[in-house]
Amino acid sequence: MSTKAYGFGVFISSRDDYFHPPTVFTSRLMPPISPQQLSQEAQKILRKNTWEGRYTVPSPNLYPYQWNWDSGFVAMGFAHFDVKRAMLELESLFQGQWDNGMLPHIIFHSKKREGYFPGPSYWESDRVATAPKAVDTSGITQPPVHGFILERIFDLHRNSDEVRGFVEKFYSKVVRLHRYLYEYRDPQREGLVFIFHPWASGRDNSPLWDDLVKTISIKPGDIPPYKRYDNLKADPSERPSDRDYDIYVYLMELGKRHHYNGKEIAKESPFLVQDTLFNAMLIRSNEALIRLGAEFGIDTLELQDWNAQSKRSFEEKLWVEALGTYAPYDIQNKRHIALKEIGAYTALYAGVPSSERATKLKDYIELLADRPDGFRVMPSFDPDHWIFNPRKYWKGPIWPQMNWLLYQGLDRYGFKGTANRVKSDFLDLVDKLGFHEYFDPRKSVADQLEHGYGGDHFSWTAAVVLDFITNS
Ligand code: 9WN
Numbered sequence: 001m002s003t004k005a006y007g008f009g010v011f012i013s014s015r016d017d018y019f020h021p022p023t024v025f026t027s028r029l030m031p032p033i034s035p036q037q038l039s040q041e042a043q044k045i046l047r048k049n050t051w052e053g054r055y056t057v058p059s060p061n062l063y064p065y066q067w068n069w070d071s072g073f074v075a076m077g078f079a080h081f082d083v084k085r086a087m088l089e090l091e092s093l094f095q096g097q098w099d100n101g102m103l104p105h106i107i108f109h110s111k112k113r114e115g116y117f118p119g120p121s122y123w124e125s126d127r128v129a130t131a132p133k134a135v136d137t138s139g140i141t142q143p144p145v146h147g148f149i150l151e152r153i154f155d156l157h158r159n160s161d162e163v164r165g166f167v168e169k170f171y172s173k174v175v176r177l178h179r180y181l182y183e184y185r186d187p188q189r190e191g192l193v194f195i196f197h198p199w200a201s202g203r204d205n206s207p208l209w210d211d212l213v214k215t216i217s218i219k220p221g222d223i224p225p226y227k228r229y230d231n232l233k234a235d236p237s238e239r240p241s242d243r244d245y246d247i248y249v250y251l252m253e254l255g256k257r258h259h260y261n262g263k264e265i266a267k268e269s270p271f272l273v274q275d276t277l278f279n280a281m282l283i284r285s286n287e288a289l290i291r292l293g294a295e296f297g298i299d300t301l302e303l304q305d306w307n308a309q310s311k312r313s314f315e316e317k318l319w320v321e322a323l324g325t326y327a328p329y330d331i332q333n334k335r336h337i338a339l340k341e342i343g344a345y346t347a348l349y350a351g352v353p354s355s356e357r358a359t360k361l362k363d364y365i366e367l368l369a370d371r372p373d374g375f376r377v378m379p380s381f382d383p384d385h386w387i388f389n390p391r392k393y394w395k396g397p398i399w400p401q402m403n404w405l406l407y408q409g410l411d412r413y414g415f416k417g418t419a420n421r422v423k424s425d426f427l428d429l430v431d432k433l434g435f436h437e438y439f440d441p442r443k444s445v446a447d448q449l450e451h452g453y454g455g456d457h458f459s460w461t462a463a464v465v466l467d468f469i470t471n472s
Contacts, residue, residue, distance in 0.1 A: 033431050035469045042462035042469075045435055046077055049459045050085065055092040055109055059437065059455030062233050064116055066093060066107040068142035069202055069281075070460050072149040073401050077463025079153045080470045086153055087166045090146065094173045096137040099130040101180030102260070103146070104137035105199060117228050118252060128259045139252070139260035140197045143278050144181065146174045147285025151292055152467075168296045174289060175303070181282060182306055184262030191309030192274040192317065193282060194331060196265050197251045201275050201343070203380065204248070205240035206394040207387040208337050209271070212330055213247045216270050223249045238391050238438075238453045247271075272331040276318055277343030283310050283350035314352050318344075324360050326352075340364075340382035342402050348409025355413070362415045365406070369421050374443035376425035378406055383441070390440050397438035397453055400426060400464040407468070423468050435461040 049056045055066040056074045063070075071093045078086035096107035108120040120126075120136035131137060150167055157163035185193035195201055198209045226249055231239045240248075251271055258264035266272060286307035293300035318326040320336050326344035327336040345361055347353055353361060369377045381388050381396045389395040403426040410419035429439040429446065436452025 038427070038431065038465055039469050041435065042077065042465040043081055045457050045462040046074065046085075046459060046466075048457065049462075051110060054088045055107070056089060056459050057110075058459050059457065062116075062230060062437075062455040064112050065110055066096075068093065068103055068105045068107075069145045069401070072145035073404070073460040073463040076149050076152050077459075077466045079156050080466045083153065083157055083160070083163060087163070087170075090150070090170060093146075094170075096132060096135055097173060097177070098128075098132065098137075098180075100184065101176035101178075102130070102184075103141055103144075103177045103180075105140050105142040106138040108136040108138075115229055117226055117230070118249070122224075122226070122249075122252065124256060130259075139255050140195075140200045141177075141181075142200055143202045143281040144174075144177060144285050145281050146177065147288040147292075148281075150174060151288035154292060154295070167292060171289065171292060171296070171298065174285065178282065178286060178289070178303070178306065185266075187263065187266050190274075190317070191306065191311075191313040192279050192329070194262075194266065194272050194274050195278055196255065196262070196269045196271055196273075197248070198244075198271070199248060201273070201278060203277065203341075203343060203394040205244045205392075206341060206343075207381055207385065208328060208339055208341055208343075209273075210387065212271060212273070212333070212337065213244075215333075216247055216250060218246055218250050223253060234437075234454050238393060240393055266331075270332055273337070274318070274329040274331065275343065276314075276326045276328050276341075277346050279310065279314055279318075280343070280346040280350040280352065283307060283314065283352065286310065287351065311350070311352055314347065314350070315354070315357075318347075319357065324364065339385065342378055342380045342399075342406070345378065346402070346405045346409060348413055349405050350409075351412060353413075358413045358415075362410060362413070362418050365410070365418055365422070369418075369425075375441045376429065376439075376443055376446065377422050377441075378403065378425075379441035380438075390442050390445070391453060393438065393454070396441060398426065398429065398441045399438050400430075400458070400461040404464045404467065427465065427468060430461060430465055435465070437461065 049060060051057055056071060057064055058067050058070045071089050075086040075089040078089060093107060096104050123138045125131040125137045125139055154167045181193045198204050223246060228245060254269055255265060286303050290300045290303050317329060320327045320338050323338050323340060325340055326347050327338050330337055348358055348361060365377050368375050375383060376398060379396050380394050380399055387395060390397060403422050407419045407422045433439060433449055433452040434456060435458050436456055437454030437458045439452040440446040
C-alpha cells in the first residue's frame, strides 16, 4: 500500500486487496469540499434542471430536452433523495416510447422549439404511425440502461410498497424496449443488436466511427440546410466537427425515409454497427430484469434466452485478441473497428468476460493510471493513438457516466482497488473543476484548469456524484 497524490487531491492508493474510499476531497485552488457539500450541490443541480416538475434536461442551455440514457442516470441520482422524482423521471421518459417498443434518444416535452439542433421539426416523428401522438421525439435510440436503473431504484427502496408497485408496473415497458431491439435490430438473430447512427452509441464523435463515416459521400441535395447551436453554446474546439454533423444529418435523413424502421434501414444504411457499449448495456439490463422478474414472480424465460445468446455472441464475436479488448463490429464492411476505446470496458459490468479477459481489461486501466505521463482514468479513447484529443468530446476526455459503469464492472469482478481509482479520479475532477459534462484526463493539464469541458451544471455528473458518495 502507498499513498499517492492524484492531481492535488490526496487519496490512499488503491490496490486490489486494499479499499479506502476518500473521505475529503482537497484542492489546491479551492478550500476542501466535503462529500456532504458535493452531494448538496449535486441535489441542487438536479432540482434546477428539472422542468415542468417531471423531467430533467441534461443541461438547460446546451441540451434543453429530455435525453434517454441521461434520464436513466438522473433517476438513479434522484433515488438517493427524492424517489418520487426518480419514478416520475422514468415515467416521463417512457411517455416517448413508440408502439413498437423503441425508446427515442430525445423526448421533446418542452415547448421550447429552438436552441438545439436537430429539434423536432427535423425528426418528423409526427409522420411515423408508431410514434406517440402526445409528444414529439427523435427517431433513434440510445444505450438501454433502464433495466439496471430500475433494479438500482428497487434495491435502494426495496421496503417501500410504493416503489415495489412502481417497479412491478414499469417492468413491462423496459421488456418491450428489449423486445424491439431483438426484433428490429438483430436481423441475423445473433443476439447482438445494431445501431445505425453514431448518436445512438451515446459516443457521438468517437474515433471508432471515423473511418466508417469516411466511406459515406454526401452529394449536394442529400441533406437539408441546417444550423448548429451546440458550437455557439460550448467551445467549438470541444465539440464535433461540421463534417461529423453532416454525417449525423445524412443518417437522420436515411432513417426518416424509412420511418425509422430498423429492418428497412438494415438493408441500406452504410452505418450499421454492433456496438460494445450498447450491447453491454442491453445484457446488464436483461440481467437486471431477470432478477427483478424473480422478485415479482414474472416469467423471464424469454429474457433468459436473449441474454444467454447475447453474452455468448459478445464474448465470441466482439473480442479482438490482438487488441486485448472488445471492439464494435461494422456489419456492412464485415470487420471489427479495432481501436482501444472505453465502451469495450463496460463489458465488465455486463459480466461478459472470462476472468482471464477481465484481468486483461483491468490491467490496461491500471497501466494507464500508473503511467509517468499521468492520466486520470479512464480516458474515453486510447491516449497512444494519434487521433486522441484530450479536449474534444468523445476523442479522449473522461465522462462521468462512463466512470460509473466502469466502477460497477471492476467492482463486480472484485477489482476493488482499480474500481476505486476510477471513482476517486472522477470525484477529484468534479471537486476541482465543477459539475461539467466531460474532463481533461491529463493530470498535469487538468490540475491547472479552472473548469471542465462542455456543458456545466450537468445532470448526469450530479447523479453519478450522488451515487458514488452515497454508496462509498
Ligand atoms: C446528441 C445529452 C447527450 C448525451 C450523449 C452525448 C451528447 C448529443 C449532442 O449529449 O449527445 O445526442 O447533441 O451532442 O454524446 O451521450 O446523451 O447529454
